[in-house]
Amino acid sequence: MNYLFRGKWSPYLAGALAGLLAVASVVVTTKVLSKPMYLGASTSFVRAAGLIEQKVAKKHVKNNKYFQSKKVKVDWQMMFVAGILAGALFSSLAGRSFKLELVPEIWRERFGKSPVKRAVGAFFGGVILLFGVRMAGGCPSGHGLSGMMQLSVSGVVAMVAFMVGGIVTAKIFYRRSW
Amino acid sequence: MELILGAATGVIFGFLLQKAEVLRFEKQVGFLLLRDVTILKFMLSAILVGAIGIYACHDLGLIELKIKVTTLAPLVTGGVLFGVGWAIAGYCPGTSLGAIGEGRIHAIWVVLGMLTGAALYAEVYPHLSRKFMKLYDYGKITVPDITGLNHWIVIAILGGIILFMFFLFERK
Numbered sequence: 001m002n003y004l005f006r007g008k009w010s011p012y013l014a015g016a017l018a019g020l021l022a023v024a025s026v027v028v029t030t031k032v033l034s035k036p037m038y039l040g041a042s043t044s045f046v047r048a049a050g051l052i053e054q055k056v057a058k059k060h061v062k063n064n065k066y067f068q069s070k071k072v073k074v075d076w077q078m079m080f081v082a083g084i085l086a087g088a089l090f091s092s093l094a095g096r097s098f099k100l101e102l103v104p105e106i107w108r109e110r111f112g113k114s115p116v117k118r119a120v121g122a123f124f125g126g127v128i129l130l131f132g133v134r135m136a137g138g139c140p141s142g143h144g145l146s147g148m149m150q151l152s153v154s155g156v157v158a159m160v161a162f163m164v165g166g167i168v169t170a171k172i173f174y175r176r177s178w
Numbered sequence: 179m180e181l182i183l184g185a186a187t188g189v190i191f192g193f194l195l196q197k198a199e200v201l202r203f204e205k206q207v208g209f210l211l212l213r214d215v216t217i218l219k220f221m222l223s224a225i226l227v228g229a230i231g232i233y234a235c236h237d238l239g240l241i242e243l244k245i246k247v248t249t250l251a252p253l254v255t256g257g258v259l260f261g262v263g264w265a266i267a268g269y270c271p272g273t274s275l276g277a278i279g280e281g282r283i284h285a286i287w288v289v290l291g292m293l294t295g296a297a298l299y300a301e302v303y304p305h306l307s308r309k310f311m312k313l314y315d316y317g318k319i320t321v322p323d324i325t326g327l328n329h330w331i332v333i334a335i336l337g338g339i340i341l342f343m344f345f346l347f348e349r350k
Binding site for chain 2: 006008009010011012013014015016017018019020021022023025026027028029030032033036037038039041042044045046048049050052053064065066067074075076077078079080081082083084085086087088089090091092095097098099100101102103104105106107115118119120121122123124125126127128129130131132133134135136137138139140141142143144145146147148149150151152153154155156157158160161162163164165166167168169170171173174
């Protein structure tokens, strides 16, 4: 029980347990829902965007080919993504590592302490990454974890592309002087 | 039931991500700056345990695989684009929500950006060239398929590589 409240676990242990969770999820959902649910996150943002857009432009969402293909509704994965927030909140409060933060350290070293600057970067980073991830058909959860544990070629290729894009960008973006 | 299972799985996953500290901007960007390998330790452990579990259950006839298509043109283009956004935002779709959970308020901007990016993709999607989205399409293939090796041999090789990497991480 004490372990539950410890601030930090070995990433090897937490990762291995996440692997077990992924397998358990597929087995349980196959039994209970008759369809295997592999971990993934990014499609939920499409469905959530559709649900929000529906409020103002119902017809537009209904006629959009991409929304049609993803079915705009609250489903297993959207609850999974929402659950991540709750689980992290519980864990950080229990382990006393919850910390309010407006500008992360590496960002501050390069771009200063302005929360507005960080907000702009975070927002446009989010736009670019989700656009890319939908074109690629999955994120580090769907392609990276679920894809690679099934030994799929797409998972391996996606992870290499993610890392190449990410490492090159990070090296340029966070360089101290241009 | 579907929704309850999803939420329960997410809560446990979020708990594990938080305990491993992989939700942090410093760990994600730190990895992309090649300063920190916490994310690799977490992901590779999950992949190795997951691969053994998934293929054991599959061999027993308990579950079906769900392989995504390998279409190189959109996969590589979108993948690199994701990497660009990942480095700037500092979070991926799953970890952004968890980061908000542990108090990193600025991840809210990432989530708003992702919702905008999703809406943008839905608008652009009908105009994307069909030809490009089907360029270099190899279908739903796995590493055992293309190498002709039994999946357990592939897992053994993968396990060897992963354990060797762990050895290197811990040696310094």
